[in-house]
Amino acid sequence: MARINTNYDKLAAGYLFPEIARRTNAFLEQNPGTQVLRLGIGDTTEPIVSSVLEGLHQGVTDLGNTETYSGYGLAEGMLPLRQGLAGLYGEWGVSIDPSEIFVSDGAKSDSANIQGIFSQDCVVAVQDPAYPVYVDSNVISGRTGLAGEAGYEGLVYMPCTEENGFFPELPDRKVDLIYICSPNNPTGAVATKEQLKSFVDYANEHKAVIFFDSAYAAFITDPSLPRSIYEIEGAEKCAIEMNSFSKTAGFTGVRLAWTIVPKALQTEDSEPGKAHALWTRRQNTFFNGASNVVQAGGLAALSKEGREQTDAQVAFYLENARIINEGLKSLGIITYGGGNAPYVWLKTPGGLSSWDFFDKLLGECHVVGTPGSGFGPAGEGFFRLSAFGHRENVEKAVSSIKKSLQI
Numbered sequence: 344m345a346r347i348n349t350n351y352d353k354l355a356a357g358y359l360f361p362e363i364a365r366r367t368n369a370f371l372e373q374n375p376g377t378q379v380l381r382l383g384i385g386d387t388t389e390p391i392v393s394s395v396l397e398g399l400h401q402g403v404t405d406l407g408n409t410e411t412y413s414g415y416g417l418a419e420g421m422l423p424l425r426q427g428l429a430g431l432y433g434e435w436g437v438s439i440d441p442s443e444i445f446v447s448d449g450a451k452s453d454s455a456n457i458q459g460i461f462s463q464d465c466v467v468a469v470q471d472p473a474y475p476v477y478v479d480s481n482v483i484s485g486r487t488g489l490a491g492e493a494g495y496e497g498l499v500y501m502p503c504t505e506e507n508g509f510f511p512e513l514p515d516r517k518v519d520l521i522y523i524c525s526p527n528n529p530t531g532a533v534a535t536k537e538q539l540k541s542f543v544d545y546a547n548e549h550k551a552v553i554f555f556d557s558a559y560a561a562f563i564t565d566p567s568l569p570r571s572i573y574e575i576e577g578a579e580k581c582a583i584e585m586n587s588f589s590k591t592a593g594f595t596g597v598r599l600a601w602t603i604v605p606k607a608l609q610t611e612d613s614e615p616g617k618a619h620a621l622w623t624r625r626q627n628t629f630f631n632g633a634s635n636v637v638q639a640g641g642l643a644a645l646s647k648e649g650r651e652q653t654d655a656q657v658a659f660y661l662e663n664a665r666i667i668n669e670g671l672k673s674l675g676i677i678t679y680g681g682g683n684a685p686y687v688w689l690k691t692p693g694g695l696s697s698w699d700f701f702d703k704l705l706g707e708c709h710v711v712g713t714p715g716s717g718f719g720p721a722g723e724g725f726f727r728l729s730a731f732g733h734r735e736n737v738e739k740a741v742s743s744i745k746k747s748l749q750i
């Protein structure tokens with residue numbers, strides 16, 4: 344007799360972004376013909392740059408010749424791509440061996456799956472608010488109880504508030520697995536080296552492991568801010584890092600990312616090398632590698648021309664963030680983020696709940712955003728606007744907010 348994984352029943356709500364799409368479609372059904380401006384999901388909109396397209400085309404061409412055809416590749420990814428990524432870390436002053444880099448089809452899947460190589464009884468700490476995948480993957484795997492007003496039972500929430508500059512204090516008890524995202528989704532805050540060092544020191548002291556999601560590292564413009572957790576001394580012993588081509592190269596639909604599991608990483612009950620071996624085993628069993636065509640595109644994105652062109656696209660989205668920030672500020676709305684991240688995090692005017700503000704913004708301005716409460720209890724009363732969009736749509740959204748938002 345088959346039985347289902349009842350942990351799924353603990354999930355407090357449907358996945359956030361389909362829920363937003365559902366509400367937006369319901370609005371459109373009631374208001375046919377209305378142009379809705381979407382600053383909800385963080386999804387790239389600009390076409391892939393020419394050098395990366397060439398790489399993708401080359402990947403396809405290679406499949407058409409006997410000499411260059413390739414079938415299944417390494418689950419960990421092509422060596423040249425891993426070497427290219429190691430080179431990128433080298434530029435940041437970080438030494439990563441290509442064998443510690445695991446190429447994948449997404450930072451979403453990696454950040455959901457990584458918990459699987461750790462013990463079921465690990466205590467998990469998350470920034471609050473956080474990218475929902477961190478919480479949901481641990482709920483599904485059975486590390487939590489039921490959800491209440493204050494979040495899931497058994498999960499340690501580390502509030503990220505206006506008061507602490509949206510970077511949490513250290514957990515007040517011993518935790519085992521810690522999720523940190525910087526530049527942060529959804530708040531746009533970027534952790535300083537000192538802030539990360541406090542967590543690295545905590546993790547090394549308690550033999551905890553940090554999952555560091557740096558999917559937006561390319562958006563950091565301030566050279567003093569760390570792009571990788573491995574810029575912090577001792578992080579190779581306690582941190583696993585994820586990053587992605589999604590937001591840099593416009594690969595949200597193409598799919599390519601990477602995760603670094605250092606060989607030096609250790610846990611309370613294992614020697615250095617064990618976690619690296621487990622993730623290798625996990626990927627070899629569950630995954631047959633990222634698409635070879637896509638990896639050719641990723642390699643092109645790391646070339647000199649690819650870097651210049653994708654950097655320009657990142658700058659374009661950051662300019663969108665500046666436009667959004669400026670527009671909201673001119674209305675007296677308090678905003679955060681945007682400078683080194685593609686998200687603007689605003690405080691809902693008049694103390695509205697996040698979902699009430701969602702309805703108001705959609706109803707009055709026809710703009711879709713993401714309710715802060717969808718990212719965790721501490722996100723209540725906040726709202727996220729994504730800077731991914733065509734300039735024309737971003738400008739339209741901002742002028743519609745300026746013209747029609749009743750505050």
Ligand code: PGU
Pocket residue numbers: 360383384385386448449450451452454474524528556558586587588589594595599600
């Ligand atoms: N990590 C963070 C922190 C993210 O915000 C996102 C995407 C990802 C990973 C996904 O990276 P991939 O390499 O493309 O898998 N966040 C978007 C999209 C929503 C979603 O469900 O992934 C967002 O709007 O938050």
